[in-house]
Amino acid sequence: MPDTTPAVHDARSTAMRKGLRAAIALPGALALVDAVTGDEQAGLFAAFAAFALVAMADFGGPPRARATAYLTATAVGAALIVVGTLVSDEPVVAGVIGFVVGFALMQTAAFGGAWAAGMFVTALSYVLAATFVGTVDDLPSRVLGWGFGGVAATALALLLLPVYPRPVLWSAAADALRACAAYVRAAGSPGARAAARKAVERLHHAYAATPYRPAGPAVRDRAFVALMEGLDRFVSLEPEAVGGPTEDAGARLREATAVLLDAAAARIDDPAAPDPELLAVDRARHEHRDALGTWTESALRDGTAPSDVLTGLEGAWWSRVASFMAVSLAADVVIGMGGTPLDHDLAETLETPIDEERGRVARVRHVLRANLDLSSVRFQNAVRTAVAVGGAVLLAGLLTIDHGFWVGLATLSVLRSNALATGRTAAQAIGGTVLGLVVVLVLFGIFDAGQTEEWIVMPIAAFGAAYAPSAISFVVGQASFTVAIVLLFDVIEPEGWHTGLVRVEDIAIGAGVSIAVGLLLWPRGARGLLRSVLGAHLRADAEYLDRAVDGMTGGDVTSAGPCQERASQAARRVADAYDEIMSAPGTVPPGVAQWAAVAGSARQVQAACDLVTALTQLGFLIGAFPDAVAAVRHETDALGGALRAEADAVTAGRIAAPAPKEPRAARQRVQVDVLDQWRGRDDTRVAAAIGVVWAGEVLHAAELAVRRAGDAISAVANAS
Numbered sequence: 182m183p184d185t186t187p188a189v190h191d192a193r194s195t196a197m198r199k200g201l202r203a204a205i206a207l208p209g210a211l212a213l214v215d216a217v218t219g220d221e222q223a224g225l226f227a228a229f230a231a232f233a234l235v236a237m238a239d240f241g242g243p244p245r246a247r248a249t250a251y252l253t254a255t256a257v258g259a260a261l262i263v264v265g266t267l268v269s270d271e272p273v274v275a276g277v278i279g280f281v282v283g284f285a286l287m288q289t290a291a292f293g294g295a296w297a298a299g300m301f302v303t304a305l306s307y308v309l310a311a312t313f314v315g316t317v318d319d320l321p322s323r324v325l326g327w328g329f330g331g332v333a334a335t336a337l338a339l340l341l342l343p344v345y346p347r348p349v350l351w352s353a354a355a356d357a358l359r360a361c362a363a364y365v366r367a368a369g370s371p372g373a374r375a376a377a378r379k380a381v382e383r384l385h386h387a388y389a390a391t392p393y394r395p396a397g398p399a400v401r402d403r404a405f406v407a408l409m410e411g412l413d414r415f416v417s418l419e420p421e422a423v424g425g426p427t428e429d430a431g432a433r434l435r436e437a438t439a440v441l442l443d444a445a446a447a448r449i450d451d452p453a454a455p456d457p458e459l460l461a462v463d464r465a466r467h468e469h470r471d472a473l474g475t476w477t478e479s480a481l482r483d484g485t486a487p488s489d490v491l492t493g494l495e496g497a498w499w500s501r502v503a504s505f506m507a508v509s510l511a512a513d514v515v516i517g518m519g520g521t522p523l524d525h526d527l528a529e530t531l532e533t534p535i536d537e538e539r540g541r542v543a544r545v546r547h548v549l550r551a552n553l554d555l556s557s558v559r560f561q562n563a564v565r566t567a568v569a570v571g572g573a574v575l576l577a578g579l580l581t582i583d584h585g586f587w588v589g590l591a592t593l594s595v596l597r598s599n600a601l602a603t604g605r606t607a608a609q610a611i612g613g614t615v616l617g618l619v620v621v622l623v624l625f626g627i628f629d630a631g632q633t634e635e636w637i638v639m640p641i642a643a644f645g646a647a648y649a650p651s652a653i654s655f656v657v658g659q660a661s662f663t664v665a666i667v668l669l670f671d672v673i674e675p676e677g678w679h680t681g682l683v684r685v686e687d688i689a690i691g692a693g694v695s696i697a698v699g700l701l702l703w704p705r706g707a708r709g710l711l712r713s714v715l716g717a718h719l720r721a722d723a724e725y726l727d728r729a730v731d732g733m734t735g736g737d738v739t740s741a742g743p744c745q746e747r748a749s750q751a752a753r754r755v756a757d758a759y760d761e762i763m764s765a766p767g768t769v770p771p772g773v774a775q776w777a778a779v780a781g782s783a784r785q786v787q788a789a790c791d792l793v794t795a796l797t798q799l800g801f802l803i804g805a806f807p808d809a810v811a812a813v814r815h816e817t818d819a820l821g822g823a824l825r826a827e828a829d830a831v832t833a834g835r836i837a838a839p840a841p842k843e844p845r846a847a848r849q850r851v852q853v854d855v856l857d858q859w860r861g862r863d864d865t866r867v868a869a870a871i872g873v874v875w876a877g878e879v880l881h882a883a884e885l886a887v888r889r890a891g892d893a894i895s896a897v898a899n900a901s
Contacts, residue, residue, distance in 0.1 A: 613659025
């Protein structure tokens with residue numbers, strides 16, 4: 182059967198669209214503003230705004246959201262132009278403000294989506310104004326030009342070959358939900374599970390291929406990320422056996438769960454479709470629970486061996502887990518599609534975003550708290566970018582460099598998350614600029630280019646500057662950009678090929694600033710930080726597991742909440758570090774696959790903790806059986822100790838000690854003893870007895886995840 186998942190536009194087709202828009206934007210904005218106003222500064226700022234927004238930002242999303250993003254970036258850029266112009270004759274002040282601007286913009290980039298896409302362009306607006314010395318009298322021309330360029334870029338983005346990747350992502354998510362529904366209907370069969378895993382993998386590939394993907398605290402963006410995380414957890418739980426004496430009720434529960442997942446997919450396909458209905462799942466879950474309790478009680482009273490009763494309860498476990506997770510997935514879909522959050526306890530238990538107003542404030546606070554921390558890769562990058570922008574602006578002002586904004590532009594263009602990558606990109610930038618200068622020398626020296634020839638070549642060069650970096654190479658992109666900028670300035674103020682020579686000098690200075698910053702501030706970058714944030718994630722999971730089990734065994738049921746929050750923050754820091762590593766130019770560093778396995782195992786432990794919290798909230802408390810409580814806490818302590826040891830190992834880069842293995846037979850003996858003690862004699866303890874069985878199942882899943890993490894950590898250490 183052919184793969185029907187919608188293909189996300191590839192890098193070349195995306196680059197082609199950007200190139201065509203840039204070819205119109207750069208010369209078009211300059212020509213129109215010059216024809217209407219005759220103002221050189223207005224023309225320069227219009228051309229830069231139009232080119233930067235279509236070539237360097239290229240916001241995604243539906244038309245309204247895309248227009249809002251372009252116009253917001255234009256407005257923010259205009260405000261920064263005012264600030265930059267007012268301090269442009271004070272290099273020290275301009276440098277200090279440049280530091281603040283760079284830090285603030287990098288922090289907002291953590292919100293994902295349009296915030297991340299617009300960071301470079303808005304930073305460029307300040308650099309352009311602060312290094313191109315002007316006065317208050319120049320403000321109208323600069324702001325008018327920038328505003329016109331922004332409006333022109335908005336029109337081009339909406340009208341010329343628009344692509345809206347976000348609906349493609351949601352469509353891939355709908356396919357994954359339908360595959361999970363088929364997996365549930367097939368009672369967890371290996372073939373259906375493989376198909377569901379493949380559908381979830383296709384969603385991840387689509388997400389990775391989408392520029393400026395949803396990631397931040399906006400409620401809808403966070404809901405999409407939560408949906409992907411939930412789908413990962415859904416397909417990671419492999420059932421050992423599904424069925425048993427309560428299979429009729431189990432089959433009805435699975436069908437209600439599958440219907441809920443299909444309804445969530447339909448809500449994505451048709452925004453006018455009704456929200457998924459939770460009542461049927463709740464009814465089926467209660468029916469299933471009653472059937473389990475009645476059968477368990479009856480079987481034990483009739484003399485059925487507790488071991489056989491345990492087997493029957495284990496066969497019902499996966500169906501209930503699937504129903505728990507499906508509620509969370511459906512809630513994520515509803516919120517992500519702009520609907521009213523579903524009113525259900527499990528919608529919050531399994532990390533689903535909360536209501537719109539409260540959720541927006543909470544998510545913004547959450548992201549800022551997570552990233553204003555020395556251990557956050559985004560904080561380190563924000564400081565690195567701030568120092569680079571401030572230093573470039575200060576240096577350009579103190580040295581009174583002609584066209585000093587090229588120093589700032591080069592600094593922003595070549596700065597990467599570690600010193601090695603920054604140095605490599607700096608060499609490419611200088612090489613590309615020299616290549617562009619050679620082309621300029623050919624144009625002016627051999628062909629004696631005049632303005633007519635320049636107007637012909639300029640859109641070609643603008644196309645190459647936008648198209649080449651992702652479709653060909655960064656070097657070719659820099660060469661094309663050099664040609665385009667030299668022609669732009671020569672049209673405004675004819676200086677011939679000498680402008681290209683100045684650009685080579687300024688690019689070298691800007692690249693030097695970035696290299697110095699990269700060497701002085703966290704030179705290992707995200708790669709060096711990845712080990713420590715993985716260790717922090719494992720430690721946070723250990724704490725969360727301890728508190729979650731404590732609540733289920735009779736302790737404080739509220740203490741797991743803050744631990745869940747800390748585990749989630751740690752997981753997002755790991756994701757941030759991966760984003761930095763995978764988006765950097767060059768080959769993927771060795772060991773990343775093993776590090777991904779560690780992170781995946783940590784997320785599975787976190788999912789197990791979520792399930793313990795869900796069982797606690799649903800009343801499956803096991804405090805009525807002291808022996809079982811002691812056994813569960815003993816196993817929890819062992820797993821927590823293994824997680825902390827693995828955290829130390831991954832941070833230090835050494836082989837992890839094997840996690841202690843709790844024999845499945847020993848765990849089952851405790852469960853059998855509980856069933857034997859109860860034997861249906863006390864109706865009030867039926868939930869506690871079943872809770873003991875299911876606590877064992879959750880801990881078994883956590884144990885497997887801990888062992889997989891240890892194997893991956895050892896593989897990294899062996900490869901080092």
